[in-house]
Amino acid sequence: GVGTGEHKWTPFFKRLWGLIQVFKPRTEIVDENKDAADGYHGKVVPFEQAKQLVSIKKPIEIRNLEKILPYERAKDIVMKNPDHIAVLECPCRAARKNPCKPLDVCIIVGEPFVSFILEHHPEKARKITSDEAIRIIREEDERGHVHHAFFKDAMLQRFYAICNCCSCCCGAMQAMRNGIPMLAPSGYILKIDQEQCKGCGECIEYCQFEALSMVDGKAQVDEEACMGCGVCVEKCKRHAHELILDSRRGEPLEIEKLMEQVVS
Structure with a gap:
């Protein structure tokens, strides 16, 4: 009460x-x-x-x-x-x-x-x-x-x-x-190839949902925050990002x- x-x-x-x-x-x-x-x-x-x-x-x-x-x-x-x-x-x-x-x-x-x-x-x-x-x-x-x-x-x-x-x-x-x-x-949800990621941070700059962060020099995705928009996929020059289906x-x-x- x-x-x-x-x-x-x-x-x-x-x-x-x-x-x-x-x-x-x-x-x-x-x-x-x-x-x-x-x-x-x-x-x-x-x-x-x-x-x-x-x-x-x-x-x-x-x-x-x-x-x-x-x-x-x-x-x-x-x-x-x-x-x-x-x-x-x-x-x-x-x-x-x-x-x-x-x-x-x-x-x-x-x-x-x-x-x-x-x-x-x-x-x-x-x-x-x-x-x-x-x-x-x-x-x-x-x-x-x-x-x-x-x-x-x-x-x-x-x-x-x-x-x-x-x-x-x-x-x-x-x-x-x-x-x-x-x-x-x-x-969809984001999957990051950690071997391809070089930690440039450009994807973090562009993420509209604050779902990305840098951990030990690599981009990491917060799956709860990721909305699967694909903006970071387009921005990653090393093609380390991809969208995958997520039920x-x-x-x-x-x-x-x-x-x-x-x-x-």
Whole structure:
């Protein structure tokens, strides 16, 4: 009880406070863009749903988590749906005072999602070709940024977008650091060939999830923190890193099933 230790609701409120810190309102953003909250995060937790969150009497499970995508899988999604693609200004980056550039890195895939975004955010979105979408994904991959597949209740609980972002701007990745599970692993985990690793440390610099460290002059992976994004695999010049399937990290996204959702 209260005053005799940690209350049973304390862990929940710690997570809630962490989320509030990630998505603290900034008045200058709201003043400049009156529909920012409604268009991006405003529909995620309206007041009535917020009340339900604090009154529910059983564990809260966050479903439809964003899924981490290695570069090749992100590219495959675009290649299999070339006719309906748009790029949207990243709301996470746009909400920062000094965001990473460029801002146009959120890729919307399939109908009716592309038409919806173009109609409601014509000043922030534009239709693009599959070649341009792949270029955006590739360039973000080269910058060491992570690809997420979006699944949202507001979008019929279906896959609808590929986010390409960084831990300094991405609300979902920052929420993860505050103990709020908003991302699901890719289904892969990193394996490091210790004989090939020369301890240059470049992979540690690029890891967005702080899953790598140097031990006795060699890179080591924290398997609990690794999300299987593959950024370090691309950066290792000695090819000491590879992603391997790991059943503990869930199943990789099946591209064919995703595309059935997009076109259905």
